[in-house]
Amino acid sequence: MPTESQRQPCPPLWPCLLACAALALWIDFGSLHQTQHADSLLPTFISLYRWMPFYWELDRIGMLVPLIARPLKHPLANLLFQDGLYVFFALSALVLLSRYLLRNATFPLAGLLCVAAFVGLTPTPYRFEYFINTQYGVWLFLGLSSLILLESGAGGSPSWPRRIASAVLMTLAHWAYCTATMFLGPLIVFRAACSWRGRGDNSVRPAGFVQRLAHSELFNSLATLAIGFATGLGLMRLAPIHDTNFASLPPSDWPQTWQTLAASTWESLAPQAWPWAWLAAAAVGLVAYCHPAVRREAAANWRAAMATAAAAVLIGLFIGTRYWVVANQFAFRYLLPSSLMLQAGLAGVAVAPLAVLGRSAMLRASYLATIPLALAAAFASYGRPSLAGVYRDLDPYYASAGADSFQELGTRELLDSGATHVAGDYWKVWPAVFRANLALHERGEPRVVWGVAQRSGPTHRYWGKVPRDQMRVAVAAGGDPQAEPFFYYYQLAPLAVAEKRDSLWLLRPSEIVATCERGSFNVKR
Numbered sequence: 001m002p003t004e005s006q007r008q009p010c011p012p013l014w015p016c017l018l019a020c021a022a023l024a025l026w027i028d029f030g031s032l033h034q035t036q037h038a039d040s041l042l043p044t045f046i047s048l049y050r051w052m053p054f055y056w057e058l059d060r061i062g063m064l065v066p067l068i069a070r071p072l073k074h075p076l077a078n079l080l081f082q083d084g085l086y087v088f089f090a091l092s093a094l095v096l097l098s099r100y101l102l103r104n105a106t107f108p109l110a111g112l113l114c115v116a117a118f119v120g121l122t123p124t125p126y127r128f129e130y131f132i133n134t135q136y137g138v139w140l141f142l143g144l145s146s147l148i149l150l151e152s153g154a155g156g157s158p159s160w161p162r163r164i165a166s167a168v169l170m171t172l173a174h175w176a177y178c179t180a181t182m183f184l185g186p187l188i189v190f191r192a193a194c195s196w197r198g199r200g201d202n203s204v205r206p207a208g209f210v211q212r213l214a215h216s217e218l219f220n221s222l223a224t225l226a227i228g229f230a231t232g233l234g235l236m237r238l239a240p241i242h243d244t245n246f247a248s249l250p251p252s253d254w255p256q257t258w259q260t261l262a263a264s265t266w267e268s269l270a271p272q273a274w275p276w277a278w279l280a281a282a283a284v285g286l287v288a289y290c291h292p293a294v295r296r297e298a299a300a301n302w303r304a305a306m307a308t309a310a311a312a313v314l315i316g317l318f319i320g321t322r323y324w325v326v327a328n329q330f331a332f333r334y335l336l337p338s339s340l341m342l343q344a345g346l347a348g349v350a351v352a353p354l355a356v357l358g359r360s361a362m363l364r365a366s367y368l369a370t371i372p373l374a375l376a377a378a379f380a381s382y383g384r385p386s387l388a389g390v391y392r393d394l395d396p397y398y399a400s401a402g403a404d405s406f407q408e409l410g411t412r413e414l415l416d417s418g419a420t421h422v423a424g425d426y427w428k429v430w431p432a433v434f435r436a437n438l439a440l441h442e443r444g445e446p447r448v449v450w451g452v453a454q455r456s457g458p459t460h461r462y463w464g465k466v467p468r469d470q471m472r473v474a475v476a477a478g479g480d481p482q483a484e485p486f487f488y489y490y491q492l493a494p495l496a497v498a499e500k501r502d503s504l505w506l507l508r509p510s511e512i513v514a515t516c517e518r519g520s521f522n523v524k525r
Contacts, residue, residue: 010099010103010104010105010107011105011107011108011364013095013096013099015108015368016092016095016099016108016111016112017092017095019112019115019371019374020088020091020092020095020115021088022375023087023091023115023119023374023375023378024084024085024087024088024091025084025385026375026378026379026382026385027087027119027131027378027381027382028080028083028084028087028385029080029385029386029387029389029390030378030381030382030383030384030385030386030389031382031383031389031393032083032087032128032131032132032382033079033083033390033393033394034393035124035125035128036132036393036394036431037133037427037431038426038427038428038429038430038431039133040083040128040132040133041079041430041431041434042055042056042430042455043055043063043065043066043082044066044069044075044078044079044082044434045430045433045434045451045459046063046066047063047066047067047069047070047072047078047082048070048073048075048078049448049459049462050458050459050461050462051063051066051067051070052239052240052458053175053235053238053239054236054238054239056455056457056458057241057243057454057455057457057458058239058241058243058244059178059236059239059241059242059243059244060177060178060179060236060244061135061176061177062172062175062176062177062235064138064172064175064176065082065085065086065135065138066082068085069081069082069085073441074441075434075437075438075441076390076391076394076438079434080390083131083132086131086132086135086137086138087131087132087137088137089137089138089140089141089142090130090131090136090137090140090141091115091119091137092137092141093136093137093140093141093144093340094111094114094115094118094340094343094344095107095108095111095112095114095115096111096140096141096144096145096148097111097114097140097144097340097341097344098110098111098114098344098347098348099111099144099148100144100147100148100187100191101191101304101307101308101344101345101348102300102301102304102348103151103300103304104300104301104355105355105363106301106348106351106352106354106355106363108367109351109354109363109366109367109370110344110347110348110350110351111344111347112367112370112371112373112374113347113350113351113370113373114340114343114344114347115370115374116370116373116374116376116377117274117277117278117343117347117377118130118274118340118343119374119377119378119381120374120376120377120378120380120381121273121274121277121377122269122274123268123269123270124381125268126268126269126332127381129332129333129336130333130336130340133333134333134336135176135177136177136333136336136337138173138176138177139173139174139176139177139180140173140183140337140340142169142170142172142173142176143169143170143173143180143183143184143228144184145169146165146166146167146169146170146173146224146228147166147184147188147221147224149162149163149165149166149169150162150163150166150217150220150221150224151217152216152217157215157220158220163220163224166220166224167224167227167228170224170225170227170228171227171228171231171232173228173232174228174229174231174232174233174235175231175232175235178232178233178235178236178244180228180229180232181225181228181229181232182315182318182319183315183337184225185222185225186310186311186314186315187307187308187311187341188218188221188222188225189218189222189311190306190307190308190310190311190314191304191307191308191311192216192217192218192221193307194303194304194306194307194310195300195303195304195307244324245323245324245327246322247322247323247324248321248322248323249321249322249323249325249326251321253326254320254321257320257321257325257326257330258316258317258320260330261316261319261320261325261330261332261334261335262316262335264330264331264332265332265335265339267332268332274343278342278343278346278347278350279346281346281347281349281350282305282346282349282350284350285298285349285350285351285352285353286349288352288353289302289352289353291353293356294352294353294355294356297355297356298352298353298355298356300355301348301349301351301352301355302348302349302352304344304345304348305345305346305348305349306345307345308341308342308344308345308348309341309342309345311341312337312338312339312341312342312345313338315337315338315341316335316338319334319335319338322334354366394434394435394438395411395435395438395439409422409428409429409432409474409476409503409504410502410503410504411432411435411436411439413501413502413503413504414432414435414436414449414474414503414504415436415439415440417472417474417499417501417504417506418472419436419449419472419473419474419504419506420447420449420450420463420466420470420471420472420473421449421450421451421452421463421466421471421472421473421474422436422449422450422451422452422453422473422474422475423451423452423453423473423474423475423480423483423486423487423507424452424453424475424476424480424482424483425453425476425480425482426453426454426455426482428476428480429451429452429453429456430451430453430455432451432474433449433450433451436449437449448462450462450463450466452473452483452486452487452490452492453482453483453486456486460490464490468509468511468512469509469512471492471508471509472498472506472507472508473487473492473495473506473507473508474504474505474506474507475504475505475507476503476504476505477500477501477502477503477504477505478505479505494509494510494511495507495508495509495510496508496509496510496513497513498512498513
């Protein structure tokens with residue numbers, strides 16, 4: 001019996017991916033970088049100064065994109081390239097999610113509407129968390145691409161080249177994020193369960209059931225997922241530090257964790273325009289479902305919606321049992337994949353009435369019309385693309401001449417001081433170092449300003465070799481209590497205040513500082 005995908009052939013993916021690429025370029029040169037911080041800038045340092053298989057001092061986030069960006073030595077070019085890829089993967093994953101779930105002519109409309117709604121209706125911090133900070137788009141894109149390659153086509157089971165390519169993509173997905181299985185596994189199982197009737201498998205005799213199952217998409221997908229998961233766990237051993245905690249909370253804590261995590265996610269979406277808009281759109285689709293023709297043609301969309309909802313709820317419940325959720329103060333990012341799955345399900349319901357159009361020109365026109373809508377959403381959320389605007393957003397140093405309001409550790413003062421290191425608070429050090437090294441590269445100066453803070457261990461082999469008579473360490477004006485432990489841990493102490501400026505204090509080895517009254521540097525005074 002023909003499969004669901006054979007009865008309703010899907011339109012090609014490439015136009016949607018091309019639209020996502022254009023949108024990612026727009027966003028990358030828009031106001032995206034106003035919300036950059038230490039965590040989001042660190043992949044640029046990993047690419048430029050010391051690439052490692054995993055995020056510095058972690059063992060669960062693979063550095064695939066920084067590896068691709070390594071040939072780009074200009075700090076801003078490297079950052080723009082990486083973030084452009086992150087945004088492209090994140091947007092494309094929304095389309096691929098609809099493609100994997102719906103598998104009919106309505107998926108481009110559903111996917112592009114998901115893109116437009118997410119870009120235009122979610123709050124800026126929520127978008128930035130998905131686009132850049134968590135890098136969820138990378139493993140979602142790779143994992144969903146892997147699963148789509150395993151779909152049964154007109155020739156039956158996928159060919160071996162497709163299976164091998166699928167296994168490679170799934171392995172990369174688990175390198176990018178070691179727990180990708182936790183999100184993709186339920187999606188695979190519920191998608192297969194909810195589409196069981198549509199495949200005509202009720203006619204399979206018990207004697208042939210095992211053989212049929214062994215050649216099914218479900219089996220191939222789970223087998224590929226297992227390969228990716230096992231390989232991902234093996235790759236984690238390459239990390240010098242193993243900090244991932246898979247521990248579970250006591251069952252008595254689960255209800256409170258679920259409630260707090262859900263509340264954190266809902267608050268992060270304030271004013272909640274995104275979920276309310278999708279609920280309203282799905283309600284319209286539900287009303288149209290009363291028509292017999294729509295009910296017959298839209299059955300696949302409804303099964304996909306049920307599968308997505310079931311997977312999203314199960315994933316959310318499981319995440320609420322993990323110790324790391326409490327350790328990270330119930331951050332809304334843990335329910336981001338579940339939220340995106342629910343969006344895909346609601347989008348499938350909303351566009352279900354259009355399934356009666358088949359692959360007509362009217363349906364193609366409807367999803368092509370969503371591309372300007374997505375661009376309008378990008379303009380509303382990120383403004384007009386501008387390279388000059390990117391410079392200004394990253395550092396007021398590049399604002400109009402004479403500007404005198406700088407962030408902590410102002411770039412101009414940092415460069416004028418001749419600092420070799422910046423030490424202290426993680427959230428201040430890495431942005432300051434990025435801005436300084438960007439300015440130095442623009443000036444054509446070969447020297448590098450190094451960060452001494454959390455996650456600076458991988459580059460200690462470089463900045464630890466700076467001779468003491470050349471060492472000039474900048475800290476925030478007034479001293480930074482978080483700097484002193486690093487001075488002793490990395491054997492930089494004793495240091496003394498050599499110069500005080502408006503935004504920073506400059507420290508040098510105490511034996512070099514001429515004024516003995518200052519003594520050994522005390523960050524508390």
